[in-house]
Amino acid sequence: MSEHSPYAYDSKIEGNIIFTTLDTAINWMRSNSLWPMPMGLACCAIELMAAGASRFDIARFGAEVMRFSPRQSDVMIVAGTVTYKMALAVKRIYDQMADPKWVIAMGACASSGGMYRSYAVLQGIDHLIPVDVYVSGCPPRPEALLDGLMRLQQKIMGEPSFLEQKKELLASI
């Protein structure tokens, strides 16, 4: 464990006591158990499935529990071309997800409309919902999605939600 780690433990009592902050502990739990909402809309969904299957095994990062109900999901992986016909449905499903929630825009289409500069395609899902991580590729390899997932985990580890709440509380007193 490095000197700058958010965790600290004493090797003499290893496995029994860890000192950390509440933010770090909660973020550690959240980031290692991200349940994806697989919003598979096009060929990127095939790579998403590959990322979930045995060869790439997204379970190594704690994100194997694909939930087909937005109520049980933490991260929406928008994998594929978002047409205008589907756009409001994607937004609706995002709205139904419980906080805290994150979004990965997987592939060129979900990030920017990709090669579809067209009357039928939304030019990036960030027109409608906030995106945390963009994954490039057309479609991205499963490694790229896993890299995006790890970046999201790093991002979650830096979230100061309880610190912010504590500051607000102190300010209100």
Next chain:
Amino acid sequence: MTYADLSDALVSRFGDAVTGRSEFRGEWTLALRPDSIASACRFCRDELAFDLLLDISSVDLFEHDPRYELVYELYSLTHRLHLRLKTTAEAENPVVDTVCSIWPGANWHEREIWDMMGIRFAGHPDLRRIIMWEGYPYHPLRKDFPLEGKFSDVPDVAFTEPAPLAGGPFVTAPVAGNTEVREPRARRAGDPPPRRTFTAEP
């Protein structure tokens, strides 16, 4: 049964309503007047055993008169022959009789043509849009519809916005000519204006 027999049967039955017939690399095409396309289709199914409708498609012959062309691809499982029927529709109020009662499979083909090209089918049992949503105000495959799309909004259903094409490749210009002229692969600042002459077509 040969193509010549089929063609002769249609011509003898419909006479002047057959406005043209052609053969290209073993594919036979008959052009018919719009008012007789439905009866010709029924004749093809009942008398000539064309029991399968493969597809109906439409063409926007922008700036030609009549503007639209409909193409019916028929196949006979009995004779193992293809036959292509064509008809036309006017630019103003394009309407053609439905063939849904002849081949039920025509239902969705005709809905797609109504949705994408805006040609109505008289007598269709359920002429709704099939790809775009109800309330979308345009017919996007028409040649005068821009590739980048237009603003539209149906609350709680869908919205559209023009895509940022930045003058990029394959952007349709509202000029006469074939696809190569209207939709060049690339345009740059200072390029000569798009050619107005046909290059591949006479």
